[in-house]
Amino acid sequence: MKDFVLLHICCGPCSLYPLKTLKKESIKVKGFFYNPNIHPYQEFKLRIAALKEVEKIENLEIIWDETYGLRIFLDEISFQWERPKRCECCYYLRLKRTIELAEKLRAEAFTTTLLYSPFQFHDLIKEIGEELSYLYKVPFFYQDWRGGYKEGKEIAIELGIYRQKYCGCIFSEEERFSSKKKTPLFQIPKNSL
Structure with a gap:
């Protein structure tokens, strides 16, 4: 066994249950914060602050990328605004960066707290993790943590x-406040022709 598993962490609350289970299995963990999808800027800063609290509480080493990534995220999703396609692009962006770091640091494996949330596309995350694992030759540590969502x-x-x-992401923020079906951008309503 190499030194550690690199854990991509999307946010403080989502890290708590996975960290608990990994510790219980005596797996050494290093965290990695890379989330250019988080918007707006104030929300991005709140999530960093929350994870810094977890970092202290859990005595966890975290590698931080605190670059506010609006442009990176929008370039990556490339007009794929609807779920699940935009989520797929977003997962790939974050997991690719994680596995590249895992390879550089010679981590035993990599994984993500995205596997904890019942609101994410779990099978898609697993598929991307396995695909990147094959390409980079760094094992993907798969764990279904959704059963611990309530506890976390x-x-x-x-x-x-x-x-x-x-x-x-900015699109999920919009969806949070709007229950109406959205008209895709750049589409001309039929009744206006």
Whole structure:
């Protein structure tokens, strides 16, 4: 076994249950924060602050990329605004960066806290992780942490860790507040012709 598993961390609350289970299995973990999808800027800063609290509480080493990545994210999704396609692009962006770092650091494997959320496309995350693992020859440590979602949420509440109300991207923020079906941008309504 090499030194550690590199854990891509999307946010503080989502890291708590995976970290608990990894510690229970005596797996050494280094965290990696890389989330150019998180918007707006104030939300990005709140999530960094929440994860820094977890970093202290868990005595966890985290490698930080605190670059606000609006342009990177929008370039990556390339007009794929609807779910699940935009999510696929976003997962690939973050996991590719994670595995590149895992390879550079000679980590035993890589994984992600995205596997914890019941609101994400779990099978798609697993598929991307396995594909990147094949390409980069770094094992993907797959774990279905969704069963601990309620427990992780309770831990976050008990610790007073900021809990976000949407996945992070600007489109998910819009979906949070709007229940109406959206008209794709650049589409001319039929009744206006």
